[in-house]
Amino acid sequence: MGGAMPLTSESAVVVFEKVRIAFDGREVLRDLSFSLRKGETKILLGETGAGKTVLLKLAAGLIRPDAGRIEVVGKDVVEMSERELLTFRSRIGFVFQEGALFDSLTVRDNVAFRLREERTPDEEIEQRVREALRFVEMEDSVDKFPADLSGGMRRRVSIARALVGKPEVVFYDSPTAGLDPVTSQTIIALLLRLRDLQGVTSLLATHRVQDFFGMASFRFDKEQNKVVANASESDARQSNASSTPTNVLLLRDGAPEFEGDAQAVLKSKDPYLNEFLVSAR
Ligand SMILES: Nc1ncnc2c1ncn2[C@@H]1O[C@H](COP(=O)(O)OP(=O)(O)OP(=O)(O)O)[C@@H](O)[C@H]1O
Ligand SMILES: [Mg+2]
Incomplete structure (x- = not known):
């Protein structure tokens, strides 16, 4: 080693x-x-x-x-x-300490953020956001805001956000x-x-x-x-x-x-x- x-x-x-x-x-x-x-x-x-x-x-x-x-x-x-x-x-994917979600954005928009910046087509964004949220078992919360989630749920969303770009x-x-x-x-x-x-x-x-x-x-x-x-x-x-x-x-x-x-x-x-x-x- x-x-x-x-x-x-x-x-x-x-x-x-x-x-x-x-x-x-x-x-x-x-x-x-x-x-x-x-x-x-x-x-x-x-x-x-x-x-x-x-x-x-x-x-x-x-x-x-x-x-x-x-x-x-x-x-x-x-x-x-x-x-x-x-x-x-x-x-790369980065899950920041304390999650660091945008409070003014829904779960969907938080997870989609980087894909939008990269000008990914809307349809593909929705598909990938749902896939990432499904994996962290948070698909039901796609329209919620971070303030409406527990600490553990927020952490899951920030993990989904880090994964959505399929990082290496x-x-x-x-x-x-x-x-x-x-x-x-x-x-x-x-x-x-x-x-x-x-x-x-x-x-x-x-x-x-x-x-x-x-x-x-x-x-x-x-x-x-x-x-x-x-x-x-x-x-x-x-x-x-x-x-x-x-x-x-x-x-x-x-x-x-x-x-x-x-x-x-x-x-x-x-x-x-x-x-x-x-x-x-
Ligand atoms: N931008 C900065 N300016 C000045 N000092 C800094 C800066 N960033 C980090 N430090 C200092 O570097 C040291 C390490 O900080 P760091 O945040 O990496 O610790 P950590 O291991 O992540 O701790 P924790 O478990 O509390 O998150 C600390 O003493 C911190 O004050
Ligand atoms: Mg630290």
């Missing part, structure tokens, strides 16, 4: 190499390197202020680093012009933050379906280690049409052939503290990682 081989756009969807960014003279990310392969889910775990949102915004080209290389879907995000970035952003990679910023435990579980179940049925490649920022275990220890089983546990290590290995790998990248003081899968997390003696595990009990 992690290997020393330099990764190129052919093997990775996201590459960060020695990325550094500071605000007001304070380093938020320093020398950060990691990569995300096609079909992989990487959980960016870190306490509040660890730089998770900054990392995702860098990946989306919304902000630029002070140093380092960032490559996403084969594009050099650091060097791109604003015009190139607009085209680039249509290839999705960045989820704290998709369960502020939700109660039951609603958080339903969001994780939705992300499992996206990962296992649609093969969505994603970076998911969270401060909850439960989100990592939710993604790493379960899978959506197509035949049974439900979320099932990866019962044992051998089962996990077997299912790995069809399901996708999920790893964690723990951020601490702007650098990776730990990287690995669920087995590695449970075996780890890293005291900082352990604090996360204890806090989740």
